[in-house]
Amino acid sequence: MPIVELQHVRKAYDTKIAVADLSFTIEPGSMFGLLGPNGSGKTSSIRMMIGITVPDSGTVSLFNKPFSRDLLKRVGYLPEERGLYKKMKVMDQLIFLGQLRGLDATTASKRAHDWCDRLGITSSIDKKTEELSKGMQQKIQFISTLLHEPELIIMDEPFSGLDPVNAVLLMDTLIDLRKQGRTILFSTHRMDQVEKICDNICLIHNSHLVLSGSMREIKSRYPVNRVLLNFTGDDSFLNHPTIHSAKNYGGHVEILLNDGADAQALLADAVRTGTRITRFEVMEPTLEEIFIEKVTEGSTGIPAGEKVNA
């Protein structure tokens, strides 16, 4: 039973097509990444999932039911453009937003205190929101999204504008939530950030779906033919027949192997010639590489007719 299901969803604003024929499903308890560069239609898609806008055509289902506003009680949404009442005190604000999502004041206050404690902002709860730093405000907004313990958490660019420490803190929090069985959808244009935490992804570009499916399955479609290698000494092993191309940054080499070649043979050859190897990593292409490959091939890959009529 999918938690979110989009079927052939399309949205246009006047002349600009924001989302063209987007379909995907999100399974319960998974971490879903909606990826794509800026302006590719991520926010437009998310807005249709939570009923801020209505698709021109296609259907949106939440919790296996056609979209209705009642279902939003089970959803937590963090918009891309953060917004809080500037003049309100942090705790008042959290309680107010909690109440709007159906909590009573006491429960909202208790949970808000717990969360502030967990994210380390307890000292600021009596301050006015406008007195806080942007990162702090983002944490408050993050908390407000989770107060009513939603089954589905939708976050639009949750890590943008955060320092690395806080970005990791929020990422760990999301991983914890997934462990508790919540379903999480987030969008980002930083593909390297999400590679390790997403179960499933959907890549969109220029309002079109480029790639979707489980992370593992997508990666397995691509050969494990990249080698990262750090060495000192003789570099003659770089002429080994298994190597298709290599970029040598002076001791750090990025190697692309020939199809079907075995990296093990390369390592053996390097060791035999007396080169000291300090790192040897065989890997599949990164999400970013896959995306770039897809998009460059996609400029011819997406049929012209689809752009007009989809």
Next chain:
Amino acid sequence: MHNIWLIAKREYLERIRTKAFLIATILIPLFMGVFVFGSGYLANRTKSSAHIAIVSTDASFSADLKQELQSGKNSGMRVDLLAPTSASDTDEIRANLDRNLHDNSGDLTGYLVVTSPSQSNARALFTYVPRSAGDISTEDTLSTAIQNVITREGLTHQGMGSTDIAALMAPVKIDTSKTGDSRAAFGAAYLLFFLMYMVIMLYGMNTARSIIEEKTSRVFEVMLSTIKPDEMLAGKILGVGAVGITQVGVWMLAAAILGSTSLATGLIGTGHSLISFTQIFFFVVYFIFGFLVYSSIAAALGAMTNSEQELQQLNMFLVIPLAFCFLMIFVIVHAPNSTLAQIVSLIPFCSPLLMNFRISLTTVPPWQIGLSFVLMSLTILAILWVASRIYRVGILMYGKKPNLPEILRWLKYS
């Protein structure tokens, strides 16, 4: 319903805690009171204290005029008498006085030249040369004083005794103690009119500002993921309106308390309270209607714009109907029950100001009051219908200000 209540409650509490609310609650009636009563007081009580010179060969006339100007009812002027001995002397005196007038350190306000008539039964010629051309009040005082002196002289000439003349010339007193001082009643009605104008404008704009604030801080996107735009709009209008009612309530309570104390009677000088209970009641009712009409318009304006500056450009939609009401009060003051007064006070955009003003001044037939309520209610429903549609689409629009065809298209979105 619960969501509307939450939104309204937040709006109310956040606004009522601000210093701006406290200041407005105290200062606005204070300013209005000072303005309305102060200007009336000044106009009535100030005596002209000008320093003028009278150039006349008629010694008894100029002495009488001096007496009138120095100790008359409305004037306490300083008067110099100059009696020229010949025509050339007159010219010399005038040249001297002119020098005084043109000199910045001179202390004369102006001088009056009385030229005796060539025929005995004709009137003398009066020439007044002021320091500043716009000094109407001295001129008016002079004209009245001269008129009085001439009348008195004429009556003496006819053989009337000075006591008879004094009795005849004494100002007429009209007794209005049965209905209260009509000037004070008019002042109070005027005060209420200004107050109504201020609060409707203030709270209408507050609604719009509050929407723009949510728009610029992007809070509404969080809100819209839980509640409907209509609920947000309703909660907002109710919340801001409740703040307005609180403020008006504080004012009216203060007015009622002040009006019943000896302070008010001491100030106005009659036993009638300044602002009646009926006036207070209708003020509150018409404020509610007026607020709903104008805040609904303001809500639509707020949703269409992105910033306060853009709102300023559009607020003529609020100002023009209110300014029209200002023009109409002159019609209503003179004839509160004329056909024109009846018609304009029934226009829903004007009723809150003009019907309420008429109620203060005269007895308005109940059916007209009822009709104004019905018309305003219908207008409010119509405006809210349009405003909620504009609001629904408008709050999600950033950047470019929409043009009229676009706004009309928004109305068709479901």
